[in-house]
Amino acid sequence: MMILGSDIMGNRPKKVILVRYHDKGNINTRLPESLNKVQGVLPPLGIAYIAAFLEQNGVNVSIIDVQGLNMTSAEFAKAIEDKKPDIVAITCMTPTFHGALEAAKMCKKAGATVVLGGSHISVYPKESLQPDFVDFGIVGEGEYTLAELVDALENESDYSTIKGLAYKKDGNVIINQARIVKDIDTLPFPAYHLLPMKKYSSVIGLHPVSTMISSRGCPYRCGFCFKQPSDKVFRTRNPYSVVDEMEMLVTKHGVKEIMFYDDTITVKRSHIEGICNEILKRDLKVKWESPTRIDLVDKELLTLMKKAGCIRLRYGVESGDPRILELMNKKITIDRVQEVFALTKKVGLESFAYFIIGYATETPHTMQGTIDLAKKINPDFVMFTIATPYPQTPLHTLSVTNGLIDPDYWRKFTLGEDVGRMPYLIPDAEEWIKKAYRSFYLRPSFIFKKAKKLRSWSTFKKYCAGAWGLVRFNMLPED
Known part of the structure; x- marks a missing residue:
């Protein structure tokens, strides 16, 4: 396991704070706000991993999880x-970028060096570093890059060759090669002790709940999914x-x-x-769940997973229409979907x-x-979201080709231009998603099935909150 030597790191007077800010400015959410409010908040694994690596290397680090x-x-x-931190690193995704900028401005006002990380920076590093209150960006996975940057700033040494770093020089933004941690077993466990673990919850999960990862990256190429460099390995x-x-x-x-x-x-x-x-083997008693694919499970594997404590699997079905599934590059069939859910x-x-x-x-026929x-x-459980053409995805290319969106929308959005909300790709999208949620969850048979499984007052309250979100249904925060 690589640990930067103490002779290099020296004494650490610099104080580092890692931040997950709230979703303020997320005008492009495609999950209904009335449901987003009740679904719960889970630990930010990305910055928790970075915090653990910094701690391992002698850095005075803490986390502020605003959410x-x-x-x-x-x-x-x-x-x-x-x-009074010396360095603040803020994680952000494309839809939440404006909120991250608000946080960055506050941190710069307080005198901190500001670093932005997350998937959005890998797409628009130059544009993301345009504000004068943003000093650095991290492209790719951030553990080693941020540790090396902190070391360089501490020792007032050259940071221009740090892999995965974007920085400013002579009015230009210089972008180094993206960083990928090839052996993720070299990383320590996330710094859960720096997070408010008792605060996290899920509308469908037990409490206390936590997230974890056992792998990074994905070999599949679904048309709607953005892949930063590290996600492709x-x-x-x-x-x-x-x-x-x-x-x-x-x-x-x-x-x-x-x-x-x-x-x-x-x-x-394996x-x-x-x-x-x-x-x-350890007789560990804990319930767990995970995402998987329709084409990567069978009865033998599902049986083993259940025996080991798995209680729930999340499948990306995405569409009920064969043509749309092919357009999404899902590489699954409707028949297989039905077989696997029954199994x-x-x-x-x-x-x-x-x-x-x-x-x-899409047409009304395919959505129905x-x-x-x-x-x-x-x-x-089911989740419906309205399609969002994120940058550098096949869906974005398809949407531009069909004249549905401005090809430079996300770049302008990043630069702070008043571009408004990205238009939906089909008419009446909000009405369709409202119909989808209500017609699924408000069926008498579904309500009766859930009522039979109620075992606690807390679960009853969670389900009531979800039902109220469906009744009040709205896509964006109310003024």
Whole structure:
């Protein structure tokens, strides 16, 4: 495991804070705001990994999770003023970039060096560093890059050759090669002790709940999914290390449910089998769930996963129309979708299905087909989102080709131009997604099924909150 030597790191007077800010300015959300409010908040694994690596290398680091702590902008500004950090690194995604800039401005006002990271910076590094209150950007995975940058700033040494760094020089933005951690077993466990673990919750999960990853990257190329450089390289952790982390979450933080945030946990069969067998070997009692693919499970694997404590699998179905599935490059069939959901239920696992409404070239017929398929396979939970053409995705290219969006929308959005909300790709998208949610969740048969499974007052309250979100249904925050 690489650890920067103490002779290099020296004494560490610099104070570093890592930040996940709130979604302020997220005008392009495609998940209904009334449901987003009740779905819960989960730990920010990305900055927790970076914090752990910094700690391992002797850096004085802390985390402010604005979402987890439910802080206002004013409360965050005061926290930064009180803590007086030397360096603040803020994570952001494309839709939440404006919120990250608000946080960056506050941090610069407090005298900090400001670093932006996250997937958006890998797409628009030059544009992201245009504001004078942003000093650096991180392209790719941030653990080693930020540690080396802190070291360089501490020792007032050259940072121009740091891999994964974007910086300013003579009025220009210089972008170094993106950073990818090839061996993710070299990384320490995320710094959960720096997070408000008791604050995290999920509308469908037990409490306390945590997230985890057992792999990074994804070998698949779905048309709607943005892939930064590191996402294109699939890497797995040692199953023993994965279960060590699960055990630590249970014993140190009292976690009752773990939500794996791998893109697809069953890509490498020996990997997931190794995790399950190690859980069984240790007799570790914890419930867990994970995303996977329709074409990467069978009865034998599902049975082993359930035996090892898996309670729920999340499948990306996305559409109920064969033409749209092909356009999305999903490489699955409707028949296989139905088979796998029936098999998942037969094995005794809960299922969660993801669907996209309003993909480019969709028609009322194809969208109705998606709603009909959702009800036919009848998962325990479902999420519908309106298609969003993120930059550098095939969906973005398709949307531009069909004249549905401005090809430079996201660049202008990043630069702060008043471009408004990105238009939907089909008419009446909000009405369609409202119809999808209500026609699935408000069915008497679904309500009766959930009522039969109620075992606690807290679960009842969560379900009531979700139902109220469906009744009040709105896509954007109310003024």
